[in-house]
Amino acid sequence: MKLPRRMDELIAPLALIGLTGLLGTTASASVQVYFINSLVYAAVVVALYVFVGSSGVVSFGHVSFVAVGAWTAGVLSVPTDQKPAIMSNLFPFLKHTTVGNVPSLLLAALVGGVYATAIGLPLMRLSGLAAGIATFAVLEITNNVLRYYDKVGPGVNTFSSVPETTGLLQATLATMVVVLAAFAYQRSRFGRLLRASREDAAAARSVGVSIFSQRLVAFGLSGALAGFAGGLYIHLLPLSTDSVYLELTFFTLAMLVVGGMTSLWGAVVGALAVTGLDSFLSEAENGIDVFGIHLDLPDGSTIIVVGALMALVLVVKPSGLTGGKEFSLGWLTRWRRRAA
Amino acid sequence: MLASVITVDWQTLADATGQGAVYALMAVGIGLVFGVMRLVNFAYGQIVMAGAFALALASGWNWPVWAGIGLCFAVAIGLSLGMEVAVFRPLRGQPPAVMLIATFAVAFLLQSIALLWFGSLGRIAASLSSLARPVSIGGVEIRKVSLVSIGIAAVCLLALSLLLNRTSVGLHMRAAAIDFQTARLLGVNADRVITSAVVLSGALAAVVSVMLTVSNPLVTSGFALYDTIVVLAGVVVGGMTRLLSATLGGFAIGFASGLLGGALPTNQSQYVPTFVFGLVIVVLLVRPEGLFAPRGSVDRV
Numbered sequence: 267m268k269l270p271r272r273m274d275e276l277i278a279p280l281a282l283i284g285l286t287g288l289l290g291t292t293a294s295a296s297v298q299v300y301f302i303n304s305l306v307y308a309a310v311v312v313a314l315y316v317f318v319g320s321s322g323v324v325s326f327g328h329v330s331f332v333a334v335g336a337w338t339a340g341v342l343s344v345p346t347d348q349k350p351a352i353m354s355n356l357f358p359f360l361k362h363t364t365v366g367n368v369p370s371l372l373l374a375a376l377v378g379g380v381y382a383t384a385i386g387l388p389l390m391r392l393s394g395l396a397a398g399i400a401t402f403a404v405l406e407i408t409n410n411v412l413r414y415y416d417k418v419g420p421g422v423n424t425f426s427s428v429p430e431t432t433g434l435l436q437a438t439l440a441t442m443v444v445v446l447a448a449f450a451y452q453r454s455r456f457g458r459l460l461r462a463s464r465e466d467a468a469a470a471r472s473v474g475v476s477i478f479s480q481r482l483v484a485f486g487l488s489g490a491l492a493g494f495a496g497g498l499y500i501h502l503l504p505l506s507t508d509s510v511y512l513e514l515t516f517f518t519l520a521m522l523v524v525g526g527m528t529s530l531w532g533a534v535v536g537a538l539a540v541t542g543l544d545s546f547l548s549e550a551e552n553g554i555d556v557f558g559i560h561l562d563l564p565d566g567s568t569i570i571v572v573g574a575l576m577a578l579v580l581v582v583k584p585s586g587l588t589g590g591k592e593f594s595l596g597w598l599t600r601w602r603r604r605a606a
Numbered sequence: 607m608l609a610s611v612i613t614v615d616w617q618t619l620a621d622a623t624g625q626g627a628v629y630a631l632m633a634v635g636i637g638l639v640f641g642v643m644r645l646v647n648f649a650y651g652q653i654v655m656a657g658a659f660a661l662a663l664a665s666g667w668n669w670p671v672w673a674g675i676g677l678c679f680a681v682a683i684g685l686s687l688g689m690e691v692a693v694f695r696p697l698r699g700q701p702p703a704v705m706l707i708a709t710f711a712v713a714f715l716l717q718s719i720a721l722l723w724f725g726s727l728g729r730i731a732a733s734l735s736s737l738a739r740p741v742s743i744g745g746v747e748i749r750k751v752s753l754v755s756i757g758i759a760a761v762c763l764l765a766l767s768l769l770l771n772r773t774s775v776g777l778h779m780r781a782a783a784i785d786f787q788t789a790r791l792l793g794v795n796a797d798r799v800i801t802s803a804v805v806l807s808g809a810l811a812a813v814v815s816v817m818l819t820v821s822n823p824l825v826t827s828g829f830a831l832y833d834t835i836v837v838l839a840g841v842v843v844g845g846m847t848r849l850l851s852a853t854l855g856g857f858a859i860g861f862a863s864g865l866l867g868g869a870l871p872t873n874q875s876q877y878v879p880t881f882v883f884g885l886v887i888v889v890l891l892v893r894p895e896g897l898f899a900p901r902g903s904v905d906r907v
Contacts (some may be wrong), residue, residue, distance in 0.1 A: 324703045388891055396894040398706070399842040402835065403883035403890075410879040456709070512831075516710045523707045566722040573715035580708040581696045 274448045278593035282567035283308060284336070287438030298434055299502075301547035305437040306604045307476060307499045310514075313523045317447050317484045317532035318522060320457055322464035326483075326515055327401030328492050330408035333510035334381050334495025335374035336500035337412060337419045340428045343370045343501070348427045355416045358435045367431040369441070371497040378493015379486050386485035387399035390478050404517060413507040432502040432514060432554040440498055444491050446561055448530055456483050524579045526586025531593040537589065544572050615868075616746040624752030624866030626857040627759035628817050632837040633856020634766065635810035637849045639782030640841075642803045644702065645694055648709040651834030652670040652716035653689075653808060657682040657815030658825040659720065662729035669719030669732050685716075687810030690800065713831075720827035731819040738820055747835050751820040762813060763853070766806070770849075785847070836863060839886045846897020854898045859886070 283305065283597055290301030314328045341353070346364045349356060365373065389400050391532020420426075432440075451457045460480040463470035467477060470522065499505060517540070553562040632650065639647050641699035642643050642774050648791055660857050664674030693712055719801040737754055740747040775798070781789040782799045818830060844855015862885065866878045 322703075324706065389887070392890060392894050395702075395846055396890045397840050399839050400887050400890045403839060403886045406835065406883040407880045410877060410883075414876045419883045430611075512715075516707075516714055519707050520711055520788060523704060527703070566718070569718040570715065570722065573711055573718055577693060577708060577711040577715060580704060580711060584704045584708075586802065 272592075272594075274529065274595045275592040278445070279445050279449075279531055282442050282534055283438060283539060285483075287434055289440075290434045300434060300541075302434055302437045302502055304538055304541035304545065305434075305441045306432065306495060306502055306540045307518065308534055309437075309441045309494060309495035309498060310518050311525070311533045311537035312441070312444050312448050312530065313488050313495050314518055314522055315527075315530060316451055316488035316491060317481075317527050318519075319530070319533065320452060320460045320464065320484050321481050322528075323397050323481065324519070325401045326398060326519070327404035328488065329515040330405045330512055331378040331382050331489040331515065331519065332496035332499065332504030333408055333412055333490035333507070335378040335496025336425070336505055336510055337496075338377040338493070339370040339497035340371060340425045340505075341375040341419050343367070344427045345429075352423065352426055353416065354549060355421075356419075357417050360418065367429065367501065368536065371494055374589070375490045375494035378496065379490030381493070382489020383482065384485035386482045388490075390481040390485055391413075396448055404511065404552070405511070409507055410510050422507070424504045426504045426557075428500050428504065430501060430503070431494065432498045437498060437502070438475055438495070444495065444536065445530065447491060448533075451484070452530065456480060460484055514549040520576045520580075523584075524576055524586055526588035526590035528589055528590035529592045532586050532588040532590055535588055536586065540572065540576065544568060544574065549572055552593075576587050617740075617748055618865065618868030620748040621868060622751045624749075624755040626859075626861035627755045628859035629837050629840060629860030630812055630835070630853050631738075631759050631762060631810050631814050631817075632761070632833065633841045633844070633853050634849065635807040635814070636837065636841055636856075637846070637852035638779075638803045638807045638810075638814070640846055640852070642779060642786065642800050643694060643698070644837065645697075645705045646846075647689075647694075647711070647807075648706060648834065649689060649716060650807070650811060650837075651830040652713050652720075653682050653811040654715065654815045654818065654830040654834070655720060655825070655827070657812045658686050658731060658819050658829050659724065659729065661733070661819050662731035663823045664763075665731050665733040666729060674733055675816060678815050679809060681833035682812035682815060683805055683808035686804050686811065687801070691803045694800075694804075702781035712823055716825045719829070724825075724827065725893065726826065728824055728829070731823050731825050734816065734820050735823055738823075749821075753820060754820075755817050757815065758813060762810065769806075775799070779803055812904050816871045836860070836882065839883065843889050843897055845899025846853070847896070847899055851896050851898035855896065858897070863898060 286301060287307060290298050293301060310332055314325070317323070317325055317328070339357070341360050341366045342363060342462065344352070345363070346362065349361055385404055387478025389397065389404070392400055411602070412419060425467075452461070458482075459475045460468065463475055463477045463480060470477065496510065499510075521536040521540045523535055523536070524540055525534070547563060547568040549567060550561045551565055552561045555561070632654070636647060636650050637644060658677040659676050660678040664677050669677070689712060694705070695813065697708055722869055737751045741750050741753070770780055773779070778789065778794045778799045779802060781792070781794055782796070786796070789799075814830070819825060836859055840855040841852045841861030842855070843859065844853070845851030863882050864876060866881050867875055870878065870881075880890060
């Protein structure tokens with residue numbers, strides 16, 4: 267039996283996430299939230315990457331799986347005695363069921379995965395712009411229903427009273443689990459076949475690859491991971507339907523493209539780089555000292571700087587910060603060989 | 607549903623047609639740029655928003671209406687051109703996904719700037735509010751703006767079709783939309799064609815700003831965002847490859863939303879987006895190449 271080759275492709279993203287977690291332990295409680303937030307975003311972006319990166323089809327619908335996961339975990343985690351106060355119209359079986367933290371996350375993943383598979387069954391036959399707009403339609407419908415259908419959640423209100431269990435350790439471990447799943451998928455037969463179809467659909471078909479089934483597998487898996495990430499998100503802070511809608515969609519897609527759409531390394535780097543910058547600037551709005559220089563940015567400048575920088579990266583380097591390539595220590599070996 | 611269809615009255619029908627007309631113009635604005643650049647401009651709604659803010663500012667300064675509309679045109683066309691030079695031009699030839707997400711970034715950026723500049727409460731553009739009042743035609747009350755929208759859209763579409771079919775720049779644009787490379791080889795000036803398409807689409811955005819502010823005078827940073835999403839869906843549903851099918855798609859989705867909004871009982875009208883986008887999905891599954899496009903132009907998986 268051979269050891270899997272090129273493990274640096276897995277170790278590098280895991281190490282980066284671990285490092286983020288470690289760095290977070292040194293921060294004060296108020297700053298730590300930024301780190302947890304970054305990690306949860308990384309989980310969402312990696313989930314998105316499993317489908318978008320492998321298939322080359324842009325999906326605007328993944329935040330609906332995040333939303334569905336968040337709603338599942340949230341509605342099952344609010345203590346039973348508080349449910350009538352904030353969600354009076356719930357279905358009876360939801361009203362009387364409350365589960366622990368880890369089961370709620372697993373259920374979020376399950377519901378996200380089932381929802382994505384059900385949607386993927388008809389939608390994965392589409393490609394190109396039609397696929398993009400159809401997934402956008404899924405986002406609109408999911409948002410519209412969750413906002414007004416208060417039998418499954420708080421409706422137009424904010425999802426309050428969900429236990430805030432997504433701490434630094436849990437966020438780090440959970441994001442690592444998502445990265446592991448993404449890595450296992452892309453090294454599997456399924457992941458390779460889908461990538462082959464992304465590069466050359468006709469050639470892949472000619473050797474018997476069903477692009478439809480391969481896309482469906484990826485869509486289902488990435489829906490499950492997105493649902494899981496949604497569970498983490500709702501356990502981090504009280505969400506409303508607006509927090510899992512357009513802005514999150516744009517931000518996570520932009521992070522993926524900024525990092526480099528076609529690699530796991532790119533997904534992790536993009537998410538952590540953009541959220542890191544965002545957090546730093548948000549803190550700077552309150553005034554911070556960096557290396558002895560006092561920095562005090564005007565309120566609201568964060569989103570403008572982040573938006574402008576994202577646009578800039580896309581214009582200057584459309585293949586993303588990592589060029590869409592996995593992390594590699596190959597250059598090290600080559601350099602050593604040359605030196606010898 | 608069936609019972610509610612019967613309750614459709616003339617006013618709803620006129621409003622729906624008016625909304626269809628406005629969306630048709632937006633569809634043309636998006637389709638023109640798509641035709642020559644193969645770029646789906648998501649930030650089109652923010653051009654409309656900027657035009658609407660121009661109108662609001664002008665009405666705040668008590669400018670006469672024509673000056674406000676002039677400012678609106680200047681802002682929309684200027685922004686459209688600025689976007690082309692700063693973002694679209696460097697991205698020419700990139701994969702469509704990258705270009706689309708770049709336009710997201712631009713949209714998001716413009717929205718944030720508007721939010722910072724004008725605050726979350728927005729501004730009021732009230733100078734044309736007299737158009738929102740109803741007028742009585744044969745005993746039926748119809749809002750003037752619906753009639754005006756239909757009229758203006760008809761005039762704009764007519765002028766545009768004359769421009770595309772009767773002038774050399776129009777010929778160049780049509781040629782570029784069919785095959786950009788070949789058109790260039792045959793001596794079509796690429797920058798000139800793209801610039802004209804961008805200017806035209808900016809001017810259409812200004813027209814849309816004027817019409818949208820009449821029915822919704824409160825201009826906030828999210829102005830026209832939802833409309834853009836609906837129109838984009840409509841354009842793809844109609845068929846992106848031809849300007850005519852894109853326009854029809856825009857009209858159809860505007861008309862359908864207007865009709866559903868007016869016909870559904872109030873306890874269901876909050877679900878209009880669900881109905882509209884559900885319809886979008888169904889149509890895309892049945893005719894992915896577009897409802898009004900020639901058959902067989904898009905491959906399926």
